Amino acid sequence: xxxxxxxxxxxxxxxxxxxxxxxxxxxxxxxxxxxxxxxxxxxxxxxxxxxxxxxxxxxxxxxxxxxxxxxxxxxxxxxxxxxxxxxxxxxxxxxxxxxxxxxxxxxxxxxxxxxxxxxxxxxxxxxxxxxxxxxxxxxxxxxxxxxxxxxxxxxxxxxxxxxxxxxxxxxxxxxxxxxxxxxxxxxxxxxxxxxxxxxxxxxxxxxxxxxxxxxxxxxxxxxxxxxxxxxxxxxxxxxxxxxxxxxxxxxxxxxxxxxxxxxxxxxxxxxxxxxxxxxxxxxxxxxxxxxxxxxxxxxxxxxxxxxxxxxxxxxxxxxxxxxxxxxxxxxxxxxxxxxxxxxxxxxxxxxxxxxxxxxxxxxxxxxxxxxxxxxxxxxxxxxxxxxxxxxxxxxxxxxxx
Numbered sequence: 001x002x003x004x005x006x007x008x009x010x011x012x013x014x015x016x017x018x019x020x021x022x023x024x025x026x027x028x029x030x031x032x033x034x035x036x037x038x039x040x041x042x043x044x045x046x047x048x049x050x051x052x053x054x055x056x057x058x059x060x061x062x063x064x065x066x067x068x069x070x071x072x073x074x075x076x077x078x079x080x081x082x083x084x085x086x087x088x089x090x091x092x093x094x095x096x097x098x099x100x101x102x103x104x105x106x107x108x109x110x111x112x113x114x115x116x117x118x119x120x121x122x123x124x125x126x127x128x129x130x131x132x133x134x135x136x137x138x139x140x141x142x143x144x145x146x147x148x149x150x151x152x153x154x155x156x157x158x159x160x161x162x163x164x165x166x167x168x169x170x171x172x173x174x175x176x177x178x179x180x181x182x183x184x185x186x187x188x189x190x191x192x193x194x195x196x197x198x199x200x201x202x203x204x205x206x207x208x209x210x211x212x213x214x215x216x217x218x219x220x221x222x223x224x225x226x227x228x229x230x231x232x233x234x235x236x237x238x239x240x241x242x243x244x245x246x247x248x249x250x251x252x253x254x255x256x257x258x259x260x261x262x263x264x265x266x267x268x269x270x271x272x273x274x275x276x277x278x279x280x281x282x283x284x285x286x287x288x289x290x291x292x293x294x295x296x297x298x299x300x301x302x303x304x305x306x307x308x309x310x311x312x313x314x315x316x317x318x319x320x321x322x323x324x325x326x327x328x329x330x331x332x333x334x335x336x337x338x339x340x341x342x343x344x345x346x347x348x349x350x351x352x353x354x355x356x357x358x359x360x361x362x363x364x365x366x367x368x369x370x371x372x373x374x375x376x377x378x379x380x381x382x383x384x385x386x387x388x389x390x391x392x393x394x395x396x397x398x399x400x401x
Contacts, residue, residue: 015137018193020146025186026089027130027150028157029096031263033123034065034116034355035158036176037103038238038259039166039252043173048109057109059239059359064113066235066355068120069127069348076125077132077345081338085133086194092125093187100180119180120352127348132341135332143332144274147325151270155321158263166256220334220343223327224350226286231354232361233293233378234320237262237313239359241300244371248306258310262317269321276322277329285326287389292319294382301376312375324351 015023037044041058048054080088099118106112134146161179168175237259245255276285296316303309327347335343365374 016193018189022186022190022193023089023130023133024149024153025189026093026126026183027153028160029093029183029186030123030127030130030157031154032158032161033096033100033119033180034062034352035238035259036100036161036165036179037062037169037173038162038242039169039256040173040176041242042246043169043252047173051109054109056359056363057113061109061112061116062239063235063356063359065116065120065123066352068117069124069352070120070356071349072121073124073128073345073348073352074342076128076348077342079125080128080132080341080345085129085136085341086190088125089129089133089194090187090190092122092129093183093190095119096122096126096183097181097187100183101177103180104174104177122183124345124348124352128341128345131328131332131344131347135335135340135344141274141278144277144325144329147328147332148270148273150328151273151321151325152267154324155263155265155267155270155317159260159267162256162260162263163253164256166253166260169252169256220331220346223331223334224346227324227327227347227350228354228357230290230293230320230323231351232358233297233354233382234316235355235358236297236362236375236378237316240362240366240371240374241309241313244300244375245306245309247371248309250306254306258306258313261310262313262320265314265317266321266324269318270325271321273322273325277326282326282330283389285322287386289319289323289326290382290389291386292316292322294379294384294386297375297379297382299379301372301374301379303372 041062044061045055045058048058051057076088076092096119099115099122102115102118103112106115130150131147134150135143138146161182165176165179168178241259242252242255245258250258273285280288293316296312296314296319299312299315300309301312303312328344331343331347332340362374362378365377369377
């Protein structure tokens with residue numbers, strides 16, 4: 001039986017340079033989108049102190065975007081498969097600009113949460129459209145390379161926008177909301193560049209049958225679960241780190257720069273991913289990724305200075321740079337071509353559900369041990385998981401065999 005990973009490349013010419021540029025520019029707007037307001041969180045907590053539950057609700061202003069992405073991404077996957085990638089991408093870029101900048105104008109915390117939820121719907125659609133477009137365009141090593149580029153550009157978005165958000169937050173906590181207007185320019189580029197692209201013919205290999213797809217369900221769900229757990233741990237950076245750095249005397253500008261460091265190292269890891277994939281099995285890459293994330297969080301948790309916190313974020317960022325394109329590529333190999341949008345949207349759901357759950361799951365640990373110790377214990381758990389991963393993989397293979 002022919003597997004999905006050996007499908008022939010789609011019968012179309014290579015995408016144009018403007019088309020590839022539009023897709024990568026859209027990728028820059030995704031992962032960093034909820035975290036843009038991270039440097040503003042301490043000031044927001046003071047401004048909305050009179051609102052009941054403001055301390056937790058202000059954190060939700062960051063993570064409700066992630067919940068909306070997680071909930072809406074499967075619908076975006078259906079739209080991508082049925083109506084096409086380009087209409088979904090362009091419309092969601094427009095919604096991104098409108099809902100993102102709306103946060104500058106609202107004065108009610110609950111209304112702010114609504115605009116952040118709309119932003120999440122836009123981000124989920126953008127990520128789904130971008131990933132589906134890339135897997136339609138490329139196959140084999142070129143697909144791995146471009147998926148690495150996608151994650152690298154997502155990381156570079158954080159490098160560019162998070163320090164800028166920190167600078168703007170030092171002027172006014174509302175000012176970072178203007179950064180979301182960048183998507184309007186990307187939408188204009190996408191409208192022009194992708195209009196010239198011929199439709200991709202998504203045909204399945206003859207041996208790929210419905211029973212084969214049902215047997216792959218367990219593997220697909222496992223990828224989703226891994227994405228959720230890894231992101232839950234990594235998203236401690238934007239949700240908990242501003243308060244940890246504040247205890248070290250750091251202001252919003254330095255906070256934005258330090259968090260951006262993790263996205264820079266994530267981009268570096270993503271760029272190195274294609275070479276890593278040629279040498280290591282996907283399960284090994286996953287174990288290495290989780291180990292790096294655990295080591296990074298151990299550095300953060302035991303830090304006595306801001307420099308050590310920054311070093312821990314750099315190490316953890318490399319791990320995330322490996323794991324995201326690795327899981328994306330694995331799903332693209334498992335997915336039947338006519339369901340690729342839906343399958344890849346599940347990864348978006350897993351990633352951003354992990355972001356949303358992060359403060360809810362971690363907060364009890366923070367309250368009982370403190371923020372620094374929460375990073376330490378999370379790092380220990382990730383390191384243990386990485387150490388056990390090879391044994392679990394061998395047991396799973398033995399059971400199948």
